Amino acid sequence: MHFLLLGASGRTGQHVVSELLSQGYTAVALVRTSSSLTPRPGLTIVTGSPLSKSDIRNALFAVPSLSPSAAIITLNTVPQVSPPRFLADSCANVCEVLEHAGIRRIVVMSTAGVGDSWDNLPWLSKAFLSWTNVKYALEDHSLVDREIRLTKMDWTLVRAVRLQFDDQKLDATKREVKMLGSNGVGMSLSDSVSVTSVASFLVKVAVEGLLVKSAVVITN
Template identity: 80%
Template sequence: MHFLLLGASGRTGQHVVSELLSQGHTAVALVRTSSSLTPRPGLTVVTGSPLSKPDIRSALLAATSLSLSAAIITLNTVRKSDSPFAAQLSPPRFLADSCANVCEVLEHAGIFRIVVMSTAGVGDSWGNLPWLSKAFLGWTNVKYALEDHGLVDEEIRRTKMDWTLVRAVRLQFDDQKKTETKRDVRTLGSTGDGMNMTDSVSVTSVARFLVKVAVEGLFIKSAVVVAN
């Protein structure tokens, strides 16, 4: 299969690239900085912005001999630093407008499958989010990312796309050990029933799940919370 990737240079997106290529798939990645991702066999890198529909169309046409199967989006908002109190650098609605643009371009091209990485706490999963997590989100600048993911949730439901929203619990980035790459995820439905403060999920596990959902056509027109 052939995929369009947005967010491929990010900490989760890079694992998505590796997972797709290891399975023999191909992909074209739209990145904002050309040096952020190195082309390799099976991967085409196109420089552009997800806020630009012409740039997204250029990515679709970058590998004319391949027929696009689906898109996987792992974009996130950007803060000045990793501190949860750091100032937000991304423009308002960055995630929502990017997703809306991709969906519009794909629909016009007759492609309707899209898988989007979201976060636990969005939409109907807010009610099952542990109270301490709610407090953290309410008192830090992470709340802006949550709000933008919520707008993505609203935008994508208005489209004709066969969408899936993968709502990850607290991401674990220290996953370099080989044992980590083999961990599966638990699916907790759209509401995240049973979430607790100790839940986390490795980026490699999320990446594998995103690819699995996209390739096998799982959870169509559904949101699903995932944890290890």
């Protein structure tokens, strides 16, 4: 299988690349700067922006002999730095380009607190998300959550709880992932999930065609 990746140079995205290649798959990654991602066999790197449909098309057809089976998006937004609707517009662009190419599968990394998972967040988490600049990222993720449901794509939204970045090595041991449904019933303030676990889960969902047209909160 061959995959289109957006956000591959990020802290979670790099683990997605490693996971895919270790399983014998290939991928093309659209990145803002080519130096942000180390070249590896099986990985094609294309420079461009997810806000540009033409750049996405260039990435999609960068390997003429291979057509992506799915797209995996691990983009993030930086409050007060990224443009408004960065995630929502990027996702909309990818969906449009993929649909025109006859590709329907897309897996998007989201965050706990989006959509119906908000009600089950611990109150301290709600306070943090409401009173800090993180609220802008949450709003953008929420736009993705609402708007992707209006597309014809076979989407999956993976809502990760607090990310744990302690495992910096790309070959770090992956821990078991627990699924808490779309609404995250049972979330606690101490919940976290490692980036390797998230990457492994994203790849598994994309490869096996799981949770189509569904959202799920995950934790370790």
